Amino acid sequence: MPGPVIIITGTPGTGKSTHAQLVANDSPIPLKNINISEYVKENALYENYDEEWQTYTVDEDRLLDNLEPLVAQGSLILDWHTCDVFPERWPDLVVVLTCNHTKLWDRLEKRGYPLKKIQENNEAEIMQVVLEEARSSYPAEIVVELESETSEQLESNVSRIIAWINSWLENHKNS
Ligand SMILES: Nc1ncnc2c1ncn2[C@@H]1O[C@H](COP(=O)(O)OP(=O)(O)O)[C@@H](O)[C@H]1O
Secondary structure, X not given: OOOOEEEEEOOOOOOHXXXXXXXXHHOOOOOXXXXXXXXXXXXXXXXXXXXXXXXXXXXXXXXXXXXXXXXXXXXXXXXXXXXXXXXXXXOOXXXXXXXXXXXXXXXXXXXXXXXXXXXXXXXXXXXXXXXXXXXXXXXXXXXXXXXXOOHHHHHHHHHHHHHHHHHHHHHOOOO
């Protein structure tokens, strides 16, 4: 039986990749962990590279076509800073990570982002852009907001997601 499809989303720097890796490591079943930014680069699923913003313009149609067979197989984590491009039928759980914007600023500065990119992400986090996106794209019962500011929160978030996976498997064991 295929396992669930989990989207982990949030503004860049909120901790998606860190969470996704730990969830994949601790999961009771093997989960394929796809960092969409890396996947886009590796498979050249972009239209161009924007020098000014230091970001790829993703070819969303090709991205979705590429992901569709993987999603059909299930047992998947999709890690990306946006989520509303993914069809409503895809995820079983959408985790939105959030972080205090001052802390986020420090994380993005350490990452060497250009100032305007830090500012843009900082404002997006304050305005809860990704959270709103998730809430308007998926049923409320599958969207969960988790704060990701401390290592204790990281640990408890991962435990919660693992508990959710166990419960999902229990509920789907005959399907
Ligand atoms: N809950 C947390 N507590 C402490 N540090 C964190 C937490 N979540 C992420 N970090 C740190 O913040 C940085 C960005 O995390 P990362 O997982 O790369 O974010 P994203 O994938 O969302 O861009 C990393 O240095 C990571 O170790």
